[in-house]
Every structure is written in C-alpha cells, then in structure tokens.
Amino acid sequence: DHLLDHPRFSGFLTELNLQFLIKSAPLHDIGKVGIPDYILLKPGKLTPQEWDIMKTHCQLGREAIEQAERDAEKPVEFLRMAKDIAQYHHEKWDGSGYPEGLVGDAIPIPARLMALADVFDALIARRAYKPPLPFEQAVAIIREGRGAHFDPDIVDAFLARLDEFESIAARHADSEAESLAKVTSLLGVPV
Numbered sequence: 001d002h003l004l005d006h007p008r009f010s011g012f013l014t015e016l017n018l019q020f021l022i023k024s025a026p027l028h029d030i031g032k033v034g035i036p037d038y039i040l041l042k043p044g045k046l047t048p049q050e051w052d053i054m055k056t057h058c059q060l061g062r063e064a065i066e067q068a069e070r071d072a073e074k075p076v077e078f079l080r081m082a083k084d085i086a087q088y089h090h091e092k093w094d095g096s097g098y099p100e101g102l103v104g105d106a107i108p109i110p111a112r113l114m115a116l117a118d119v120f121d122a123l124i125a126r127r128a129y130k131p132p133l134p135f136e137q138a139v140a141i142i143r144e145g146r147g148a149h150f151d152p153d154i155v156d157a158f159l160a161r162l163d164e165f166e167s168i169a170a171r172h173a174d175s176e177a178e179s180l181a182k183v184t185s186l187l188g189v190p191v
Contacts, residue, residue: 002157009153012109017081021110024082028089028114031061043129058099061086084108089115094148104151112151116142116158119149124169135169 003009032040035057039050046054065083069076088102088111095103097115107115123138133141139162146155158165 002160003153006153006157008105009109017110020078020081021113023078024085024110025114025117027061027065027082028085028118029057029061030064030086031057031059033064034060055090055098058087058090081110085110085114087111089118091115092149093151096148107151112154116150116154119145120158120165124172135166138169 004013035054039046039054042050062083065079065086069079072079085108087099088107091097091100091102091107091111092115093104093107093112095101097107120138120142123133123141124135126132139159142150142155142158146152
C-alpha cells in the first residue's frame with residue numbers, strides 16, 4: 001500500500017505489473033548458472049578476479065532470458081521485466097552498483113524492488129559462506145542503506161511493513177530448520 005499511492009510508483013504498480021514482478025523475481029539470479037561452482041560455493045571471500053567473474057551473472061542472466069524469449073513459440077510478456085531485474089538488481093541508488101553504475105531513478109523500478117528483497121534475503125538466509133543474521137541486524141543494514149544502496153522510498157515501504165517481513169522471515173527460518181532436520185535425519189547425521 002505504501003508505494004501504491006506514491007507518485008513515483010503508482011503508475012508502475014498495476015495489477016499486471018505486480019503479476020509480472022511475482023513471475024520475474026525468481027529469475028533475478030538465473031545468470032549464476034554461468035558462474036563456476038568453485039566461485040558460487042566458495043566458503044571464503046572472493047578474490048578480485050573471482051568477484052569480476054561473479055559480477056557477470058547480471059549480463060548472463062539477461063542473455064539467458066533473451067534466449068528464452070527467442071526460443072518461445074509466442075511472446076512471454078513478463079520476461080521483459082525479468083531481463084531488467086536480472087541485469088540491474090545489483091545497481092545501487094547512489095550509482096556505486098554494477099553492472100552499469102546507474103543512479104537513482106535510472107534504475108528500473110522492478111530492479112530497485114528486487115535489490116532490497118535480494119539483499120534482505122541474503123542477510124537472513126544461511127549460505128555456504130555464512131550463517132543467517134538475526135532479523136533486527138538485517139533490518140539495521142537495510143535502514144543504513146537507505147538513499148545509498150537502496151531507493152529511500154522502497155526502504156520506507158519496507159520499514160512500514162516490518163511486522164509482515166518479520167513473520168515471513170520467521171516462517172522461512174522454520175521451514176529451513178525443518179528441511180535441515182529432514183535431510184540430516186535421512187542421512188543418519190545426528191544434529
């Protein structure tokens with residue numbers, strides 16, 4: 001609701017675009033299929049050369065989606081948005097992101113929305129190289145990124161709905177713990 005009434009977003013946040021966003025968001029990191037596993041799964045910090053390779057996942061993702069468009073028997077409308085999300089979800093509001101260093105409103109709205117969602121998810125999720133952060137710490141990082149990493153209005157909308165995000169994060173943590181317990185049980189690994 002917070003962004004629906006905002007003049008910078010109201011024209012974009014139509015029912016159709018919201019449906020496209022829901023379909024497009026899971027494809028944001030599709031380009032990582034082109035990144036070697038030794039980089040994706042590395043438990044430590046990436047070298048500068050590895051980081052340069054990792055950053056290519058944005059362009060690789062756009063190219064993969066463009067190929068899917070060419071291969072489709074008929075136009076798939078949401079893929080237009082998916083291309084922008086894949087390519088630009090690592091751009092930062094202040095221009096310090098990649099791959100193009102776009103600034104502010106030059107970053108497509110769907111990519112700005114995905115940027116916050118992607119970072120928040122990365123902060124609260126377990127990764128091969130890190131444990132999940134506590135919810136409050138993740139929120140503090142998002143808040144600190146307001147106007148630098150993230151569109152300030154999107155951060156404000158996130159903070160206005162914090163209770164809902166906390167509920168979703170708790171459900172995600174519960175399901176992750178259940179999945180881990182099932183896998184370790186199946187493998188006969190004591191927890």
